[in-house]
Amino acid sequence: MKEVVAIIRPNKVAKTVKALEAVGFPALTVVKCFGRGKQRGYLDVNLPDVVDVERIVKEGEEKGLRMKFIPKRLLSIVVNDEDVPLVVGIIMKINRTGKIGDGRIFVLPVEDAVRVRTGESGVEAL
DSSP: OEEEEEEEOGGGHHHHHHHHHHTTOOOOEEEEEEEOOTTTTOOOTTOOSSOOHHHHHHHHHHTTOOOOOEEEEEEEEEEOGGGHHHHHHHHHHHHOOSSTTOOEEEEEEOOOOBOTTTOOBGGGGO
């Protein structure tokens, strides 16, 4: 079993959830969160294709500007190992715009899962 953790834009959640559900993955957790990537929170809807992020950050710091945390959504879904490429592919397809802030996907090993209601464990608990 693997946990797929995706940090995505808030406006992409509904479409991502709908697509995952359509291919058989209705169970997931979505959490509001705030974060920033390498650009330290720089956000501009009119970004050119090539951005010198380091220069922008340096100039901002010289002016006393602080970079902010950006609203994001964290999706967590536990799947069988063989389903990871499908789940990651769906998340990538829906959330990739090619712009700063598209997010990150992490795949982590899951040692066990236990369903509280029934006591089932392992794959049966999914």
